[in-house]
Amino acid sequence: KNEVEQSPQNLTAQEGEFITINCSYSVGISALHWLQQHPGGGIVSLFMLSSGKKKHGRLIATINIQEKHSSLHITASHPRDSAVYICAAITLTGTASKLTFGTGTRLQVTL
Amino acid sequence: NAGVTQTPKFQVLKTGQSMTLQCAQDMNHNSMYWYRQDPGMGLRLIYYSASEGTTDKGEVPNGYNVSRLNKREFSLRLESAAPSQTSVYFCASSWWDFYNEQFFGPGTRLTVL
Numbered sequence: 001k002n003e004v005e006q007s008p009q010n011l012t013a014q015e016g017e018f019i020t021i022n023c024s025y026s027v028g029i030s031a032l033h034w035l036q037q038h039p040g041g042g043i044v045s046l047f048m049l050s051s052g053k054k055k056h057g058r059l060i061a062t063i064n065i066q067e068k069h070s071s072l073h074i075t076a077s078h079p080r081d082s083a084v085y086i087c088a089a090i091t092l093t094g095t096a097s098k099l100t101f102g103t104g105t106r107l108q109v110t111l
Numbered sequence: 112n113a114g115v116t117q118t119p120k121f122q123v124l125k126t127g128q129s130m131t132l133q134c135a136q137d138m139n140h141n142s143m144y145w146y147r148q149d150p151g152m153g154l155r156l157i158y159y160s161a162s163e164g165t166t167d168k169g170e171v172p173n174g175y176n177v178s179r180l181n182k183r184e185f186s187l188r189l190e191s192a193a194p195s196q197t198s199v200y201f202c203a204s205s206w207w208d209f210y211n212e213q214f215f216g217p218g219t220r221l222t223v224l
Contacts, residue, residue: 101154
């Protein structure tokens with residue numbers, strides 16, 4: 001079992017729908033990244049957060065470190081949001097950091 | 112600014128051959144990373160370099176070597192390629208450490224026959 005689990009694995013939505021992608025982790029973490037991988041393969045960083053909520057345009061990310069859960073929300077979804085969304089948790093082992101990735105949620109937004 | 116560049120984009124090797132994947136960034140970042148991405152497994156860290164002159168093993172370092180040539184460049188070498196190393200390889204960089212935004216290169220698709 002991965003230390004970082006994402007759900008759902010695949011998601012299809014109609015344009016305009018509100019979308020939620022979940023990320024849960026089984027170990028203590030200090031922060032978490034959300035990434036977007038475009039259909040062509042390119043990866044961009046969306047958010048890094050260690051507490052609370054961050055918003056950028058139609059994207060909102062929330063995290064509850066104690067409950068070991070983070071969510072990525074997309075409001076008023078659009079076909080251009082179709083991509084794979086990946087969460088990555090930062091764990092601390094002694095003085096060393098480790099970055100563990102989820103396997104991604106594939107989102108398809110249709111007209 | 113080009114951001115993070117990787118060469119080559121595609122490569123086919125035979126088992127036992129060697130090759131070096133090149134990565135360069137022009138953002139004056141201190142940290143650089145090499146990842147591999149395999150279907151169903153997500154991204155996994157191979158090696159990283161927190162600063163010029165230092166390198167550290169990640170989750171899956173076996174079969175690879177790295178060189179942080181200078182602040183801009185971080186190369187990944189496969190000394191004797193194996194079919195298990197068939198993957199897509201991404202280089203990334205960040206200002207300081209894992210807590211900073213990472214900027215990814217376009218990836219190299221490597222097939223080992």
